Amino acid sequence: MGQVLVTGAAGFIGAHLCRALLARGEQVIGLDNLNAYYDPALKQARLAALTGYAAPGAFTLHRLDLADQDAVLALFRANPAIDRVVHLGAQAGVRWSLEAPFAYTAANVTGTLAILEGVRRSEARIRHTVYASTSSVYGARTDGAFRETDRVDNPVSLYxxxxxxxxxxxKSYANLYALPLTGLRFFTVYGPWGRPDMAYWLFTEAMLQGRPIRLFNHGDMRRDFTYVDDIVTGVLAVLDNPAADGAHRLYNIGNSHPEKLLDMVATLEELLGVKAVREMLPMQPGDVPATYADVSAMQRDFGWRPTTDLRTGLTRFVAWWRSHFG
Structure with missing residues (x-):
């Protein structure tokens, strides 16, 4: 059996994906720089939690920066058994891209190029590379479901x-070198071990501490909240089924059921037993009012559909929060 390289292995989705791969007996090589965009202790805790799923030697972590192209290429050379890649490593967060733009070009542009070069130059044929994109590429849309065929030439954030x-x-590497590459546009992923910069985490923390929650656009936002286990199931379905002709493909992967942000707040109030103090604010630069995934292509090609509703997902998140933080 070959090995799977997972970039961003200590990240929210990356750690969940590594757990699922290990649980089905895969050999996993993780790559992460454990940067301080948010508390690295949370990333270390995610990695520590993988030990219960990994047989001895089944998981190894390489701490390096995606933008260090020489180190990335050396990693591929040193591990010729890598035959699949899931590239999740990135600098995330719309709002922080206003403050640290070069961190985004380093990780998301130079880093992605380094992975593509590693795949192209690999001694062993890489059977499939799946990489993470984002619903943010659709821009400030409010006109119904987002489809992969929609124009995406008006981004409203550097991210x-x-x-x-x-x-x-x-797409260019797939065309030039016949590399099987599939991009997944993630829609607002949430769940246990999540990211502290996401709304559901910020709201939970603030509500339990008696602080106001900040509601941008005066709370008039809709998000296609997608539970992390559904995302992982979809990533695995795609990873296991590369295009036969080595083509580049793009898919939305989301819940396909946008929820009002204020409904999410009401659900958290019920689950936490705390009434939120609400601070209404204008729209943040770079943010979008709504996201809504058309996932018919994922259903058609992989038989995938989300199965976790928002209440169930938030219930699991709150249970994890209480277990992890007390």
């Missing part, structure tokens, strides 16, 4: 622009 650059580079 979205760098992820679009990754899509364009992947």
């Amino acid at each position: 979205a622009a760098t992820k679009l650059a990754g899509e364009a580079m992947a």
Whole structure:
């Protein structure tokens, strides 16, 4: 059996994916730089939690920066058994891209290019590379479900622009070198072990501490909240089924059921037993009012559909929060 390289292995989705791969007996090589965009202790805790799923030697972590192209290429050379890649490593967060733009070009553009070069130059044929994109590429849309065939030439954040650059580079590498590459546009992923910069985490923390929650666009936002286990199931379904002709493909992967942000707040109030103090604020630069995934292509090609509703997902998140933080 070959090995799977997972970039961003200590990240939210990456750690969940590594757990699922290990649980089905895969050999996993993780790559992560454990940066301080949010508390690295959370990333270390995610990695520590993998030990219960990994047979001895089944998981190894390489701490390196995606933008260090020489180190990335050396990793591929040193591990010729890698035959599949899931590239999740990125600099995430729309709002922070306003403050640290070069972190986004380094990780999301240079880093993605380094992975593509590693795949191209690999001694063993890489059977499939799946990489993460984002619903942010669709821009400030409010006109119904987002489809993969929609135009995406009007990004409203640098984060979205760098992820679009990754899509364009992947398509060019697939065309030039016949590499099987599939991009997945994730829609607002949430769940246990999540990211502290996401709304559901920020709201939970603030509500339990008696602080106001900040509701941008005066709370008039809709998000296609997608539970992390559904995302992982979809990633695995795609990873296991590369295009036969080595083509580049793009898919939305989301819940396909946008929820009002204020409904999410009401659900958290019920689950936490705490009434939120609400601070209404204008729209943040780079943010979008709504996301809504058309996932018919994922259903058609992989038989995938989300199965976790928002209440169930938030119930699991709150249970994890209480277990982890007390």
